[in-house]
Amino acid sequence: MSLRSVLFDAGDTLFRVRGSVGEVYATVAARHGVTVAPAEIEQGFRTAFRRMPPLAFPGTADADLPAREYGWWGELVATVFQGRRFADFQAFFAELFEYFARAESWELFDDVIPTLGELRARGLRLAIVSNFDGRLTRICEGLGIAHYFATIVMSGRAGAAKPDPRVFELALDRVGVRAEDAVHVGDSIREDVDGARAAGLRGILLQRTLQPRAPSECVRDLGELCGLVSMK
Secondary structure (H helix, E strand, O other): OOOOEEEEOOEOOOEEEOOOHHHHHHHHHHHOOOOOOHHHHHHHHHHHHHHOOOOOOOOOOHHHHHHHHHHHHHHHHHHHOOOOOOOOHHHHHHHHHHHOOOHHHEEEOOOHHHHHHHHHHOOOEEEEEEOOOOHHHHHHHHHOOHHHOOEEEEHHHHOOOOOOHHHHHHHHHHHOOOHHHEEEEEOOHHHHHHHHHHOOOEEEEEOOOOOOOOOOOEEOOHHHHHHHHHOO
16 A cells, blocks of 8 residues: 555544533523533433434535534534523524634644644645534634645535545545545544445544553554554
């Protein structure tokens, strides 16, 4: 294999929410007259998120995709706050949706900029493949990392979501690289490692926690990635 490209997941790989989802949801809800415990909302979010259909809308016209994405998140948030009465739920949700569109609502991991710079300096073509919506481009621009990537593939705009091989194939087509000449790194075994392998890429798990290393090929931080890919 002649490595020519590295694909990255976005959330919890390149950046994370400042604070926590539960804290943000609770803070915004309080401004709309609803008091909730952040930990309870955090758990509710995780449960509801796992039960949602993929954030992808195959066959939808491009002009209609933003509304479909907005509706998807609206359904999720309504599930999280089920049984709680808002004077105007739509106003609450609109504020919440816009909050997460702003770069300052997220924070880069410390290893991101050095790693992206090193990989680019080696001549590798970089891309993002993420189960995210159209806000991702704005977030990456605001965080100062968009220029490192040849393309940013978002499931909400691509018609397929990881682990579906098609979303990886779209990214590879855009960067002009064969699957055997690329790797993908992310924090999910199912979505990132298994999905990448199904598309013919080498999948590398990013496992930032101190729990025992997963059985798949694994790095603890993105700095390790530079050494790992240099040997292949």
